[in-house]
Amino acid sequence: MAPNLKRKLEIENEIESSTKKRTLLNGDSNVDFRASLFELKVKQSYINSYAQSQPYKHGVIENLISEDLLRSVRLEIQDNLSFTLKETDIYKIYQSGDLANLDGLDDSSLARLPSLLKLRNALYSPRFREYLSDVTQAGPLSGKKTDMAINVYTPGCHLLCHDDVIGSRRVSYILYLTDPDKQWEKEWGGALRLYPTTIVKSEDGQELKTPSVDPTVSIPPAFNQLSFFAVQPGESFHDVEEVYAGASAEDDKLRVRTAISGWYHIPQEGEEGFEPGLEARLAEKSSLMQLKGKANELDQPRVNIESYKQDLETETKSTAAAYDDEFTADDLNFLLRYISPNYLVPETLDQVSAIFEEESSLRLAEFLHPEFSSEIKDYITTAEARPEHPQTPQTGTEMERDVWPVARPPHKHRFLYQQAQPISTADTPQMPIQDLLENLIPSQPFRKWLAHATGLSILDHSSLARRFRRGKDYTLATGYEDEDSRLEITLGLTPTPGWGEEDEKEQGEENDAAQEEKPAEEKTIEGESANPPTSPGITEEGKSIPAKDSASTSDPTADPPMTTTPTPLTQDTNPAVGGYEVYMATDLPPNDPNHPTTTSDDDAAIYKSHTDADPHDDGVLFSMEARWNTLSMVLRDRGVLRFTKYVSQAAKGDRWDVVGEFGVSDVGGDGWDGEVEGGVYGLDTIEEEEVSTELDGEGDDVTEEESSGDER
Numbered sequence: 001m002a003p004n005l006k007r008k009l010e011i012e013n014e015i016e017s018s019t020k021k022r023t024l025l026n027g028d029s030n031v032d033f034r035a036s037l038f039e040l041k042v043k044q045s046y047i048n049s050y051a052q053s054q055p056y057k058h059g060v061i062e063n064l065i066s067e068d069l070l071r072s073v074r075l076e077i078q079d080n081l082s083f084t085l086k087e088t089d090i091y092k093i094y095q096s097g098d099l100a101n102l103d104g105l106d107d108s109s110l111a112r113l114p115s116l117l118k119l120r121n122a123l124y125s126p127r128f129r130e131y132l133s134d135v136t137q138a139g140p141l142s143g144k145k146t147d148m149a150i151n152v153y154t155p156g157c158h159l160l161c162h163d164d165v166i167g168s169r170r171v172s173y174i175l176y177l178t179d180p181d182k183q184w185e186k187e188w189g190g191a192l193r194l195y196p197t198t199i200v201k202s203e204d205g206q207e208l209k210t211p212s213v214d215p216t217v218s219i220p221p222a223f224n225q226l227s228f229f230a231v232q233p234g235e236s237f238h239d240v241e242e243v244y245a246g247a248s249a250e251d252d253k254l255r256v257r258t259a260i261s262g263w264y265h266i267p268q269e270g271e272e273g274f275e276p277g278l279e280a281r282l283a284e285k286s287s288l289m290q291l292k293g294k295a296n297e298l299d300q301p302r303v304n305i306e307s308y309k310q311d312l313e314t315e316t317k318s319t320a321a322a323y324d325d326e327f328t329a330d331d332l333n334f335l336l337r338y339i340s341p342n343y344l345v346p347e348t349l350d351q352v353s354a355i356f357e358e359e360s361s362l363r364l365a366e367f368l369h370p371e372f373s374s375e376i377k378d379y380i381t382t383a384e385a386r387p388e389h390p391q392t393p394q395t396g397t398e399m400e401r402d403v404w405p406v407a408r409p410p411h412k413h414r415f416l417y418q419q420a421q422p423i424s425t426a427d428t429p430q431m432p433i434q435d436l437l438e439n440l441i442p443s444q445p446f447r448k449w450l451a452h453a454t455g456l457s458i459l460d461h462s463s464l465a466r467r468f469r470r471g472k473d474y475t476l477a478t479g480y481e482d483e484d485s486r487l488e489i490t491l492g493l494t495p496t497p498g499w500g501e502e503d504e505k506e507q508g509e510e511n512d513a514a515q516e517e518k519p520a521e522e523k524t525i526e527g528e529s530a531n532p533p534t535s536p537g538i539t540e541e542g543k544s545i546p547a548k549d550s551a552s553t554s555d556p557t558a559d560p561p562m563t564t565t566p567t568p569l570t571q572d573t574n575p576a577v578g579g580y581e582v583y584m585a586t587d588l589p590p591n592d593p594n595h596p597t598t599t600s601d602d603d604a605a606i607y608k609s610h611t612d613a614d615p616h617d618d619g620v621l622f623s624m625e626a627r628w629n630t631l632s633m634v635l636r637d638r639g640v641l642r643f644t645k646y647v648s649q650a651a652k653g654d655r656w657d658v659v660g661e662f663g664v665s666d667v668g669g670d671g672w673d674g675e676v677e678g679g680v681y682g683l684d685t686i687e688e689e690e691v692s693t694e695l696d697g698e699g700d701d702v703t704e705e706e707s708s709g710d711e712r
Contacts, residue, residue: 032065032066032069032118032119032122033064033065033066033122033128034063034064034065034066037061037064037131038127038131043131043134043135046059046061046135047134047135050135050136051137054196054216054217055194055195055196055197055216055217056194056196056197056229056232056235056236057136057229057230058194058217058227058228058229059135059136059226059227059228059229060219060225060226060227060228061225061226061228062222062224062225063224063225064175064224064225064226065119065122065175065224067180067224069115069118069119070119070177070180070223070224071180072114072115073115073116073119073177074177074180074258075115076112076113076114076115076116077096077116077150077177077258079112080112080113081096081150082096082097083095083096083150083152088477089474089476089477089582089641089643089645090159090160090162090476090477091157091158091159091160091240092156092157092158092646093151093152093153093157093159094151094152094153094154094157095149095150095151095152096149096150096151097149098147098148098149099116099120099146099148099149099150099260099262100145100146100147100148102116102117102120119260120146120148123148123173123175123260123262124143124146124264125143126143129141129142129143129264132171132173132228132264136171136228136229136230137230138170138171138230139170139266139273140266140267140271140272140273141170141171141264141265141266141267142168142170142264142265142266142267142268142271143271144267144268144270144271145168145265145268146262147169147262147263147264147265148260148261148262148263149260149261149262150177150258150259150260150261151258151259151260151261152256152257152258153190153240153243153256153257153258153259154243154252154255154256154257155243155244155245155246155252155255155650156242156243156245156576156577156648156650157242157243157257158239158240158241158242158243158646158648159239159240160239160410160411160474160476160646161195161211161237161238161239161409161410161411161414162237162238162239162411163211163231163232163233163234163235163236163237163238163411164231164236164238164263165231165232165233165234165236165282166283167265167279167282167283168265168266168268168278168279168282169231169263169264169265170230170231170263170264170265170266171228171229171230171231171263171264172228172229172230172231172236172261172262172263173226173227173228173261173262173263173264174192174226174227174228174259174260174261175224175225175226175259175260175261176221176222176223176224176225176226176227176257176258176259177223177258177259177260178221178222178223178256178257178258178259179223179254179256180223180224182254183222184220184221184222184223184257186220187244188243188244188246188254188255189241189242189243189244189255189649190220190221190240190241190242190243190255190257191218191219191220191221191240191241192218192219192221192227192238192239192240192241193215193217193218193219193238193239193240193241194215194216194217194218194219194229194237194238195211195212195214195215195216195237195238195239195410196211196212196216197209197210197211197212197234197235197237198210198212200298202297202298203297208234208298209234209235210234210298210408210409211237211408211409211410211411212408212410213406213408213409213410213414214410215238215239218241221257221259231263233282237410237411239410242471242646242648242649243255243257244471244649244650245648245649245650266278266279266282298408298409299407299408299409299412300405300406300407300408301405301407301417301419301464303462303661304419304420304462305460305461305462305661305663306442306460306461306462307459307460308442308444308447308458308459308460308461327445327448330445331444331445331448332344332445334443334445335445335446335449336369337369337372338368338369338372338435338436338440338446339367339368339369339449340366340367340368340369340370341369342366343364343367343449343453344449348525349449349452349453351525352364352453352525353452353453353454353455355525356453356454356455356633356635357454357455360634360635361583361621361622361632361633361634361635362525362526362632362633363525363526363624363630363631363632363633364525364526364630364631364632364633365525365526365627365629365630366629366630367491367629367630367631368491368629372432373629375432376432376433376493377495377628379431379432379433380493380495380656381495383467384653384654403418404416404417404418404467405417407466407475411476412475412476412478413474413475413476414472414473414474415466415467415468415469415473415474415475415644416466416467416468416469416473417464417465417466417467418433418434418437418464418465419437419463419464419465420434420437420438420441420442420463421434421437421438433465433493433658434465436463436465436491436658437463437464437465437658441461441463441658441660442461442463447461450487450489450662453633454487454633454635454664455666456487456635456664456665456666457664457665457666458487458662458663458664459662459663459664459665460662460663461660461661461662461663462660462661463658463659463660463661464658464659464660465656465657465658466655466656466657466658466659467654467655467656468579468644468647468654468655468656469647469654470647470648470649470650470651470653470654471647471648471649472647473646473647473654473655474578474643474644474645474646474647475642475643475644476643477584477641477642477643478641478642478643479586479639479640479641480636480637480638480639480640480642481638482638483638484663484664484665485635485636485637485638485664486635486636486661486662486663486664487633487634487635487636487661487662487663487664488633488634488635488636488642488659488660488661488662489631489632489633489634489659489660489662490581490624490631490632490657490658490659491630491631491657491658491659491660492624492626492627492628492629492630492631492632492656492657493628493629493656493657493658494579494626494627494628494653494654494655494656494657495628495653495656496626496651496652496653496654497652498577498651498652499577499579499580499625499626499627499651499655500576500580500625500626576648577647577648577650577651577652578645578646578647578648578651579625579626579644579645579646579647579648579651579655580623580624580625580626580644580645581623581624581632581642581643581644581645581657582620582622582623582641582642582643582644582645583620583621583622583623583634583636583640583641583642584619584620584621584640584641584642584643585619585621585639585640585641586619586639586640586641621640622634626647626655626656626657635664
């Protein structure tokens with residue numbers, strides 16, 4: 001039966017719509033490139049330049065596309081597309097939906113993006129793909145699999161070191177859409193930076209490539225500039241420099257780094273040049289596989305786990321019996337050199353232990369003794385006032401003890417660090433941070449204190465002092481793979497304010513010379529942690545789980561849709577400066593030996609998060625912004641990720657801390673009742689000075705007499 005007139009009209013309209021859509025999607029692209037681009041002489045110059053480039057092969061093409069077309073693309077982006085703020089351990093950016101989804105838009109939406117469609121078609125046209133293949137010598141490139149998105153970097157945005165090696169990626173590219181009427185200034189940041197690699201032999205003789213600590217090539221953004229390179233496992237390491245904040249909001253409005261970023265992939269099935277099994281072979285070479293495997297032995301610093309030195313009295317006791325040891329008068333005198341008397345009172349330790357048993361994490365404010373913390377603050381303040389590479393100290397010994405090497409490799413972490421050094425002598429000056437590393441943390445008294453504070457038996461220890469420099473340093477998310485839980489502590493030693501809501505009123509205003517009585521609501525023991533100033537997400541299958549404060553109001557577990565409903569790109573008027581430490585949950589399969597993990601389409605440096613029934617649960621278990629004189633303790637289980645967010649150049653200072661890791665076993669006990677050799681704590685070991693100790697925030701104070709032992 002012939003269709004009726006109404007249905008016939010519908011069919012004709014569908015055919016006409018489909019024809020228009022195909023015309024939009026597959027229009028002629030040859031006229032869009034710079035006229036001279038395809039001349040043999042010009043092409044050969046790019047081939048030569050690419051082949052000779054360092055630290056690895058890369059290319060830059062100026063004035064790639066018709067300027068009129070790119071100006072039209074900018075206007076279409078501004079008027080029609082929406083952007084979502086995404087923040088993970090490795091980046092902070094505003095991103096559009098995947099432009100591959102343009103094909104799925106309806107006719108009216110496509111009609112609003114003719115220039116963007118034309119640009120995409122030009123970039124993935126057979127002629128230009130062949131051109132890039134010849135320049136890079138990377139092999140044939142797919143026109144079937146398009147992979148591109150619009151990324152916008154405003155002040156504070158960044159992308160940390162990685163090599164792009166995931167799945168079928170063959171060539172990476174960035175086409176800049178910055179303001180064509182205002183030249184981008186180098187001091188604004190936002191440059192594509194390339195890292196050289198060195199070949200290092202592993203313990204079993206294998207040659208492994210590792211990126212250097214700092215990049216050697218910096219390519220600032222420029223309107224209508226295409227930067228590109230072949231994706232090479234363990235070699236094509238790069239980052240995007242932070243876009244630095246200006247002196248005013250007006251300055252920041254100029255510093256908007258807009259670009260189309262994407263990849264050309266290996267030919268897909270059905271395309272010329274397709275090789276069965278090639279994608280799987282490429283995956284074996286990816287840097288993520290190295291991250292999980294033997295490349296870990298190239299990391300600096302190396303973790304040095306040491307058993308506690310047993311004294312004569314406890315060396316023959318069992319682990320459980322060691323937990324039951326009471327503090328001696330010497331123990332308390334030793335701890336009072338370092339720890340606030342508040343945290344040596346039995347009732348306070350009971351409260352700490354009860355909170356930790358309930359929460360498996362807590363924070364203790366004003367942890368260090370005021371006089372000792374004052375020494376550390378003086379040291380840090382002096383260090384930050386010096387240039388990054390301090391002047392040569394007076395003696396070789398002093399120089400040796402105050403050297404801060406750089407942690408590496410940068411696709412895992414970068415910060416300055418110190419570890420415990422050989423025991424000092426009377427002639428060797430000891431920095432106060434080294435005092436913590438060499439004397440307090442390895443000591444039996446501190447081991448006892450940790451045992452009483454956590455209800456755990458402490459088996460071994462390792463420690464590290466870290467300095468995270470503004471505009472440089474971070475740690476990316478790492479998993480914990482052991483079956484046994486581990487106690488991890490972080491002693492925040494950052495004296496500068498401005499790191500988050502918690503410290504705005506208190507940071508930098510504490511008087512370390514005397515501890516004043518506080519109102520009940522200002523508790524010094526915290527069993528729960530607020531999310532970081534801008535809680536990061538960890539992506540799963542390329543899907544960002546954004547911060548609670550992010551701009552996204554859609555389902556955060558879904559791919560951001562390609563939408564033509566514009567959302568204003570508003571800049572954060574009070575951007576977070578990073579530097580917070582985060583513990584995050586993951587959905588690790590039972591007995592899976594490989595962790596952290598990603599899917600084949602993830603970036604090598606983005607780790608899988610969790611699949612939670614609540615899409616608004618960002619998975620953050622515990623977090624702490626950079627703080628002064630605050631101790632956090634976390635019992636870390638297998639599968640929990642941990643990272644320290646990149647510190648923005650806008651921070652008022654560097655982040656400083658001392659971190660410790662402790663092997664533990666769960667041992668029961670009633671805790672410490674205050675008894676010591678010779679009597680009860682506070683009766684025979686305390687005299688002269690009175691100290692007011694806050695127990696539970698209820699205003700109940702206990703007056704103790706200070707110990708007559710050697711104190712700071």
